[in-house]
Amino acid sequence: MAIVSLREALNQAIDEEMARDERVYLMGEEVANYQGAYKVSQGLLQKWGPKRILDTPIAEAGFAGIGIGSAMLGLRPIVEFMTWNFSLVAYDQIVNNAAKMLSMSGGNFSVPVVFRGPGGAAHGLGATHSQALESVYSHFPGLKVVMPSTCKDAKGLLKSAIRDDNPIVFIESEVMYGDKGEIPDGEYTIPIGVGEVKKEGTDVTIVSWSKTLAHVVLKAVDVLQEELNISIEVIDPRTIRPMDYDLIVSSVKKTNRLVIVEEGWPFAGVGAQISHEVASRAFDELDAPVERVTQEDVPLPYAHGLEIRSLPNLDKIRAAVRKVLYLD
Amino acid sequence: MATLIKMPKLSDTMEEGVILKWLRKEGEKIKQGDVLVEIQSDKADMELEAYDTGVVRKIFVPEGGKAPIGGLIAVIGGPDEDISAVLSGAPAVSAPKATDHSRQTAQAFTPSFQTTATAQSSGGRTKASPLARRLASEFKIDLSGVSGTGPQGRVVKRDLEGLLSDKRASVPTVPRPSVPGTFEEVELSLIRKTIAKRMIESKATAPHFYVTFEINMDPALTFRDQFNNGKETKLSFTDIVIKATSEALMKHPHVNATYLGDKMRQYHSIHIGVAVAMEEGLVTPIVRYCEKKSLEQINAELRDLVERARTRKLKPDEYLGATFTISNLGMFGVDEFAAIVNPPEGAILAVGGIVEKPVVKNGQIVIGHTMKITLSSDHRIIDGVVAARFMQDLKMILENPASLVL
Numbered sequence: 023m024a025i026v027s028l029r030e031a032l033n034q035a036i037d038e039e040m041a042r043d044e045r046v047y048l049m050g051e052e053v054a055n056y057q058g059a060y061k062v063s064q065g066l067l068q069k070w071g072p073k074r075i076l077d078t079p080i081a082e083a084g085f086a087g088i089g090i091g092s093a094m095l096g097l098r099p100i101v102e103f104m105t106w107n108f109s110l111v112a113y114d115q116i117v118n119n120a121a122k123m124l125s126m127s128g129g130n131f132s133v134p135v136v137f138r139g140p141g142g143a144a145h146g147l148g149a150t151h152s153q154a155l156e157s158v159y160s161h162f163p164g165l166k167v168v169m170p171s172t173c174k175d176a177k178g179l180l181k182s183a184i185r186d187d188n189p190i191v192f193i194e195s196e197v198m199y200g201d202k203g204e205i206p207d208g209e210y211t212i213p214i215g216v217g218e219v220k221k222e223g224t225d226v227t228i229v230s231w232s233k234t235l236a237h238v239v240l241k242a243v244d245v246l247q248e249e250l251n252i253s254i255e256v257i258d259p260r261t262i263r264p265m266d267y268d269l270i271v272s273s274v275k276k277t278n279r280l281v282i283v284e285e286g287w288p289f290a291g292v293g294a295q296i297s298h299e300v301a302s303r304a305f306d307e308l309d310a311p312v313e314r315v316t317q318e319d320v321p322l323p324y325a326h327g328l329e330i331r332s333l334p335n336l337d338k339i340r341a342a343v344r345k346v347l348y349l350d
Numbered sequence: 351m352a353t354l355i356k357m358p359k360l361s362d363t364m365e366e367g368v369i370l371k372w373l374r375k376e377g378e379k380i381k382q383g384d385v386l387v388e389i390q391s392d393k394a395d396m397e398l399e400a401y402d403t404g405v406v407r408k409i410f411v412p413e414g415g416k417a418p419i420g421g422l423i424a425v426i427g428g429p430d431e432d433i434s435a436v437l438s439g440a441p442a443v444s445a446p447k448a449t450d451h452s453r454q455t456a457q458a459f460t461p462s463f464q465t466t467a468t469a470q471s472s473g474g475r476t477k478a479s480p481l482a483r484r485l486a487s488e489f490k491i492d493l494s495g496v497s498g499t500g501p502q503g504r505v506v507k508r509d510l511e512g513l514l515s516d517k518r519a520s521v522p523t524v525p526r527p528s529v530p531g532t533f534e535e536v537e538l539s540l541i542r543k544t545i546a547k548r549m550i551e552s553k554a555t556a557p558h559f560y561v562t563f564e565i566n567m568d569p570a571l572t573f574r575d576q577f578n579n580g581k582e583t584k585l586s587f588t589d590i591v592i593k594a595t596s597e598a599l600m601k602h603p604h605v606n607a608t609y610l611g612d613k614m615r616q617y618h619s620i621h622i623g624v625a626v627a628m629e630e631g632l633v634t635p636i637v638r639y640c641e642k643k644s645l646e647q648i649n650a651e652l653r654d655l656v657e658r659a660r661t662r663k664l665k666p667d668e669y670l671g672a673t674f675t676i677s678n679l680g681m682f683g684v685d686e687f688a689a690i691v692n693p694p695e696g697a698i699l700a701v702g703g704i705v706e707k708p709v710v711k712n713g714q715i716v717i718g719h720t721m722k723i724t725l726s727s728d729h730r731i732i733d734g735v736v737a738a739r740f741m742q743d744l745k746m747i748l749e750n751p752a753s754l755v756l
Contacts, residue, residue, distance in 0.1 A: 278481050278507060306484040309507040310500075348500050348508070 023206060029062045029199040031173040032138075035180035036063070036100060038209070040070055043098060046184060049076035049085055050102030050139075059104045060140065060199050086112035086137065090119050090189075093135040098184060103139035106193055107151050120189035121164030136183045138192035141169075142233055142285050143333060145197070149321035152329075154285035157292045159191040160263040166214055167191045167262040169232040173203030175260055178212030186214060195233035217266035219273070223247075223255035226346055227273040229296060230283040231258055234334055239283050242339040249340075250349065262292055270296060271303045278309040279346040283334050288316040313342040352427035353402045357417040360391035361666045363544050365512045366418045367391050374406045380426060387423070392540035393633060393669055395662045405429045418512065478505035485510055489517040516543055541631035552693045556609070556728040560688045561737045565748045567704050567719040573751040577645070588624065588678050589649045591701055591723075593754050596620040596640035598744040599674060605740045606673050607731055608694045614731045623672030623692065624652060626659045634692065635659045636672045645754060676701060686722035696731050700724040721748075 026034070040046045052059045054067040054077040067075040078085040082103065089099040103109045109116065120133045143152035160167040166188055170176040176194070183190040220235070221243065230239040235258055243254045255273050259266050274280050280300055282293035293314040300312060318332040344350050357367045370388040374380050385397045386406070408425040411417045427433050476493045478486065482505045486493045491513055498505035538546070570590055578584045599606040603616040620641045623634035635655035637648055658664050675692045680703035689700040702722040709718035723744070727737045747753060 305480045307481055309479045309481040348506055 023204045025202055025204055026173055027199065028173045028176050028194070028201045028203070029058075029060060029064075031177040031203075031205055032062045032180055032194070033064060033066070034205075035177045035184070037066060037069070039181055039184040040066075040074060043184075045096065045098045046100065047074040047076065047097060048100045048102065049078050049089065051078055051080055051104050053077060053102050058102075060196065062199070063102070082108050082112040083115055086115040087119065089135045089137075090115060090123070090133055093120075093133045093189075094123065094131040098134050098136075100136045100138060100184065103137060105151060105196070106139055106141035106155050107153050109137065109139070109155070116159070116165070116189070116191070117162050121162045124188070125164060132187045133189045134187045136180070136186075136190045136192055138180070138183075138190075139194060140196040140199070141193040142195055143322055143329070144195075146324060146326060146329065148324045152322045154287075154317070156191075156193055156262045156284075157286045157290060159193075160292060160295075161290075165189055165191055165263065167193065168214060168260070169193045169262055170260060171198075171232050171236045171258050173201065174205045175212055175218075175258075177205055178210055179214065179260065182211045182214050185211070190214075193232065198233050198236065201236065212260070215261050215264040215266060217257055217259040217261070217269040219269070220256040220258050221254070223253040223277065225252040225254065225277055226279040226281060226343055227255045227257060227270070227277045228281045228283060228339075228343075229257045229259065229270055229293075231260065231262065232285075234283055234285045238334055238336070239339065242336045245336060246340055246343055250343070250347070252343075252347065254343070265292075265296065265299075267296070267299050267303065271300060274300055274304045275307045278307055280308070280312045281315065281339070281342045281346060282312065283315040283339060283342075285317055285334060287319055288314065289319065291316055310346040310348065313346050315339055315342050352407065352425050352431055352433045353404070354422055355386065355398070355400075355424040355426060357389070357419050357421045357423055358396075358398060359419045360389065360396050361393045362670055363548070364391045364393070364419060364540075365515075366416050366421075366540075368416050368540065369411050369413050369423065370395060371413055372409060376406055376409050378406050380404065380406055386426075390540065390662075391666075392544040393666065394664050396665075400426060402426055407431070407433050476505065477502060479507065481507050482510055485514060489514055491517070515547055539630040541628070541633070545631050548693060549690050552691050556691050556693060556730060558688075558691060558726050559729050559734065559737070560724055560726050561734070561741050562686060562688075562722055562724040563741045563745050565721045565723060565745055566709070567721045567748070569749055570751045571704075571719055577755075583646060583649055585645055585649055587680070587704065587721075588676070588701075589645055589652060590751060590754065591676060591678065591699070591748070592622050592624065592637060592640060592648055592652070593643075593645050594744060594747040594751070595674065595676060595699060596622060597747050597754070598740055600641055601743055602736065602740040604732055604736050605697050605725075605727070607696045608673075609696060609728055609730045614696075617673045619673070621671065621673045623669070623675040623695075624656070625675060625677040625689075626656050628660060628662075633659050633664065633669050634672060634675055635664055635669050674698070680704060680721065686724055688724050689726050691726050691728050695728075697725055697727045697737070700726065 036048060048063060048066065053063045054075045057064045063075065086101055089101040092099050116137060120135060123131050123133050142154040156167055156169060159165055168179050168183055168190060170179050180192060183192050228239055243256055247254055255277055257270055257273055282296050284291055284293050286292065293316065297312040297314065315334045315338045322332055323329050368390040370390050372387050373385050380386060380400045382400055382403045384400050386400045387398045389396050389398055404426040406424060407427045411423045417423050425433055477498060478493050491510060493505055496505050496509055499509055500506040574585050599620050606620060607614050607616045619639050621636050621638045622640050623636045625632050625634050637651050640648065655668065672695060674695055675698040677689045677698060678701040679687060680701055684702050686702040687700050689698045691698050704719050704721045706717060706719055708715050725737050725741055
């Protein structure tokens with residue numbers, strides 16, 4: 023087991039897959055000469071040369087479209103968005119071409135492209151550069167949405183994403199690139215669509231993913247277990263679509279209570295979909311209505327004090343956990 | 351100010367209590383320290399004394415009636431005091447949240463009725479969580495009789511837990527086939543329900559295994575005769591087995607232990623519970639600190655405990671909190687049997703009868719006396735070899751009983 027940063031884990035995944043399959047290439051803004059805006063592609067230009075590590079102009083719709091076209095013709099592109107906020111410029115390419123091509127071509131053209139980059143809020147980036155877009159992209163049939171919360175998962179899931187024949191939306195987090203964690207030695211992958219129980223518990227299940235899980239929920243769980251003398255089960259679905267409902271439902275059958283914590287907005291959020299599925303599959307197991315913790319329903323404020331109050335935090339998670347346990 | 355008398359928690363496993371006898375009637379005066387009522391818990395009969403001087407203004411639960419822990423059973427107040435606020439809240443007697451306090455003042459008590467409204471309070475429909483509904487249907491519980499502690503009186507899982515544990519213990523999970531002929535159904539006593547619950551808990555959570563040894567009892571027979579010769583107190587074999595077990599447990603702390611999930615607790619003292627049969631079930635009075643007591647002390651204590659167990663006069667600390675249990679069915683002609691571990695203890699010793707039979711001694715068949723003992727162990731903390739070594743030592747002590755008086 024080696025300890026690496028999350029950016030190194032992603033770098034290893036890209037590097038190993040480029041060695042494994044010569045059709046794999048990386049393109050995006052500043053990925054080559056500058057070594058990546060967040061240094062995920064450090065050293066790759068030197069190793070693989072300018073034919074496989076390509077700098078693009080600031081033109082997301084253009085290079086997303088080039089990626090999709092090259093994937094249809096047999097290459098396996100990794101398209102980096104400097105942040106997922108900029109993907110909105112390429113939204114039409116992703117949802118109309120990448121997501122629908124296999125279906126609309128009668129199965130003739132698959133689109134094995136990986137779109138990746140950081141999503142969600144960092145610190146003080148303002149409303150347009152802080153968006154958690156997983157609920158938007160997971161809305162579309164034809165796209166898979168992957169969101170790792172650890173270094174091990176980041177590497178294993180990115181390798182699976184590159185090998186997948188479908189378009190993948192792979193959402194990382196700016197504030198997680200420096201997170202350190204153990205990764206297994208040697209070759210491994212983590213399957214898309216399979217969640218993980220991060221921590222077993224008996225009284226309430228919390229589902230969360232990515233940065234919100236790693237930086238907010240796990241810390242809150244330590245505090246609340248002590249403070250409320252309860253045992254919390256934590257589930258990381260790791261993939262937003264396809265969602266590992268079976269894992270969540272089996273946990274709710276044990277704890278009878280569910281809290282979903284996500285960074286996105288409440289309306290039509292990922293948690294709303296999970297909540298429906300659990301109500302449908304495990305209605306008779308619920309002892310309390312499912313609770314959700316989300317970002318406040320406003321464009322994210324720039325001011326620090328308002329930003330931390332708008333995002334999911336310990337106080338909001340405490341209130342939700344107390345509510346499903348009828349502790350108030 | 352009126353004092354509310356609530357059903358006290360008389361044992362760790364008690365969920366409700368039965369009113370046996372009111373020693374004061376409504377309107378009668380009572381002094382602080384006087385016995386107000388006799389209550390039957392799942393283990394024993396207890397007397398509840400008044401904490402205040404005053405008049406018994408109201409009795410809510412008649413003799414023979416039941417109330418859950420924390421349920422209001424009576425009010426003591428001044429002779430002319432207005433207790434209408436308390437009386438208006440009385441119907442919730444079966445419901446209020448259990449508390450560790452057996453009394454509260456009226457002022458503190460009244461608002462709690464507002465927050466624990468009964469489930470059917472709005473519009474006649476019983477509000478219950480989906481899980482509570484499923485459990486109620488599975489265990490045939492009428493939800494309209496249950497008070498909910500959730501929002502707007504919603505019945506939630508915790509409101510059913512007491513009822514469920516009783517039902518789980520008593521209701522078979524497979525449909526009962528109909529049997530021709532007539533029958534009668536006997537209401538289970540609290541003791542019976544507690545036994546049912548705890549034995550299921552033990553078998554369901556503690557993986558049992560059993561180790562049986564045959565003991566040569568000739569030395570013990572001789573020892574007992576010599577020991578009792580000319581004395582008033584007559585040692586029983588149970589006394590000898592208790593003392594011998596205590597000595598063996600001192601050498602094997604693994605067997606004198608409790609499983610705690612991620613650790614086990616090994617006790618430094620030996621508290622041996624002895625199963626005593628009563629009409630309604632059994633109770634296990636405890637001989638405490640056996641390692642520090644002589645055979646005579648154990649004999650005297652056990653005699654007193656058994657006598658009071660049979661008349662239900664034991665106090666909770668006299669039957670709760672053993673570290674090991676011994677069950678002796680030898681006097682009923684049982685050769686050998688295997689007992690169920692009494693949780694949270696780690697092991698139990700089942701003692702059979704002493705039988706006269708041919709045994710081989712120095713290559714010759716002679717008449718001897720033997721007794722079979724079986725240790726049931728919780729495999730989560732006790733392994734086969736540990737159990738076997740404990741039993742080897744116990745056998746050695748029982749076959750050399752003189753060491754017990756050294």
